[in-house]
Amino acid sequence: MPEFLQALLASPWLYAVVLALAALDAFLPFTPSDSTVIAISVAAATGPPSIWLVLLAAVAGVLLGDYATYLAGRGAGPGLERRISRSAKGKQVYDWARRSMERRGPWVIVVARYVPAxxxxxxxxxxxxxxxxxxxxxxxxxxxxxxxxACVSLGYLGGRAFEQNPLLGLVLALGIAAAVAGAVAGVRALSRRRRDTPRPELAGLSEAGTAR
Structure with a gap:
């Protein structure tokens, strides 16, 4: 491993980077927080940094970013929906989040981070x-x-399983993370499709009412 990379992994500033990226991901959905935490955890499997400090920095960053975004939502009030709904995709995601938050808040808070944006x-x-x-x-x-x-464990276990080839461990860990995110998105899409599809008995009642 190059000396500059070894120095970077041993630097205390690395934990600040993990915290910052985990926090920024709340505002900038395409921030590579997942891949960064996984990659650093792969390295932690065979040397510095400390896997426990990486974990703490990641949790702290998530809480900081989420709470700041929550406060922004409280302060924005009714104007928030207008601003975030300027695009069709933004409106769709926001409407889903708002409806789900009102009915199943804890579930949304836990699962929504695996849905794009x-x-x-x-x-x-x-x-x-x-x-x-x-x-x-x-x-x-x-x-x-x-x-x-989840991110730290994927990286650490991948690094331990492929100590002689950490790059392969990284690719495997990132692949598993992508598969999990894809599965969550697929389940959500299927659930929405089922919800939007009228049930046969309701469709029949609707047709009967129209005929009258």
Whole structure:
């Protein structure tokens, strides 16, 4: 491994980078927080940095970013929907997050971060609908810890399994993470399709009413 990379992995600033990227991902959905945490955890399997400090930095970054986004949603009020709904995709994700937050808040807080742009939309929606602050912090801590443990574990186990070829371990860990995110998105799309498809008995009642 090149000396500059070894120095970077041993630097305490590395944990600040992990924290910053995990926080920024709440505002900028395409920030590579997942891949960064996984890659650093692969390296931690055979040397510095400390895997426990990486985990703590990742959790702290998630909580910081989510809470800041939640506060932004509370402060934005009714104007938030207009701004985020300028694009059709943004409106679709925000509407889903708002409806789901009102009905199944804890589930949304935990799962939405695996949906593209879902973390941003759900945190903003939680603030906009005045989701109770205490419950938000509780479930966001659960969600952030699950995410951080999953990323760190994938990277660390991949690094341990392929100590002689850490690049292969990294590719395997990233592949698993992408598969999980794809599965969550697929389940959500299937659920939405089923919800939007009228049931046969309801369709029959509708036709009968039209005929009258």
């Amino acid at each position: 879902g973390r941003l939309a759900s945190m903003l929606a939680a603030g906009a609908v005045r989701y109770p602050r205490g419950r938000f912090l509780l479930w966001d801590t659960v969600a952030g810890t699950i995410w951080a443990v």
